[in-house]
Amino acid sequence: MENSCGLLMNRPVQFLLVFKKHSLFKFKSFSEKIKEVSFSDKISRGDVIGLLLDIKVPGSKKRQIGNEQLFKLSETAVLRKIFPVKGISRGYHISCLSSNQLCVSDNNSLVFINFKCEILHQLSDIESGRQAHAATKIGDLIYIDKFYNIKKVYSTDNTVSTLLKTSEPWRPWCLHSSLLTEDLLLLMRKRNEDVCDYTKAKVTRMTSTGDHIQTIQYQSKGKKLYSRPVCITENSNGDIVVSDYDYGVVVTDKGGQYRFSYTGPPSGSRLLPQGICTDSLSNILVSDRHTFQIHLIDKDGNYCFLLQTSKQGVETP
Structure with missing residues (x-):
């Protein structure tokens, strides 16, 4: 042996x-x-x-x-490779479908490219300007279209099917496909009548076929968890992690129980969080629109450091 x-x-x-x-x-x-x-x-x-x-x-x-x-964490990002992407004006969100295929979106398009920067497929009905798509565990793509419906692109032949149609006044704002359970996590925002003012928000967990499982909206005693949420992801311990313009980084456990919020490093500088993800050590990385840097915190919300990317030419991560 x-x-x-x-x-x-x-x-x-x-x-x-x-x-x-x-x-x-x-x-x-x-x-x-x-x-x-x-x-x-x-x-x-x-x-x-x-x-x-x-x-x-x-x-x-x-x-x-x-x-x-x-593993030793580095406070400076290491540049691995640059992928020029044709077909979009600027990159808002990225999903990795496989070891050789990425999806990148802007306000108007979603392009599928390989690591040779060749366009494999392209869609034009994606919702603009946010985390509107996510890769599934088996390499399919889930995305929000311009009518706020949830659609799936199958990796086998690029066919598209509708998983969920929007039920007003709630609209999916962004989404994440769980690599642990294969569930779909939707960040939903509620429109205030006919005005484009989203006053309420919640997280909805659904099966991969679109059946409702769970709603996460409040802490104990009815205090709301989210105000102006932006992006959502899941940590390796099952925690649901949301970036929110008003509340910072909001973390609940898999059952929806509130764990903690992160609103900035000990210095107290203002945090305006946007894109968010987790790494293999269960740390949370969130891009800050206020400082244009990436905050790295551990799975319990403790500040670790700011990840430097400007030296690699990434000024606005």
Whole structure:
């Protein structure tokens, strides 16, 4: 077994299969996790590390190694590659469909490109100027059209189907497709009669086929969670993370219970959050329209640092 592991260190799928097949590996917690793994080409080295970190040796007094000790966070972004995108005037939002395909949108268009910057497909009915699309776990694309309907683009043949039609006065503002549950998280805003004034907001969880599961709108005692929400994502622990112009970064758990809000670093500088995502260590990254920098906070809302991008030519992330 030792020789097999040595040969498979750079091949994570085969590495895990070795552990799954060997009866010598008796750690119950790890074995249960291995059985839950769906082995595919999408398993990354990070997945392997995450599983190995969950091993708890009975009776061991050694301190467990945490993710923080395996990865070093850098306060300066590293430029990997530049992708010139034709067909759009400026990039508002991006979704990664696969290891070789991206979707980028502006006010008028949504373009599908490969990493050679070739346009593979293009749509013109997308809702403008915000997080109006998201990739699913299997590489399809979900997006909001100009009539605020939710549509799906199938990766197999680029056909489009309608998942959900808008029910006024609530409109989907942005969305996220869960990689944990494959549910669809919609950030909804309510229009005030015939005026373009959105006075209420909520998060709606739906199945991948458009059936309603959950609504998240209030804290305890009826206090509203969201005021002017902008973007939404999900953390690896199931937390739902929303950027809000008035309330900062608002985080609830999977059940909708309020966890915390982040309104800026300890210095107290004003935060005007827009695009938001999480990384492999469950940190939250949010772009700040006020300072044009990216705030990095941990999964519990503690400020870590501002991620510098201007040296790489990204002035307005």
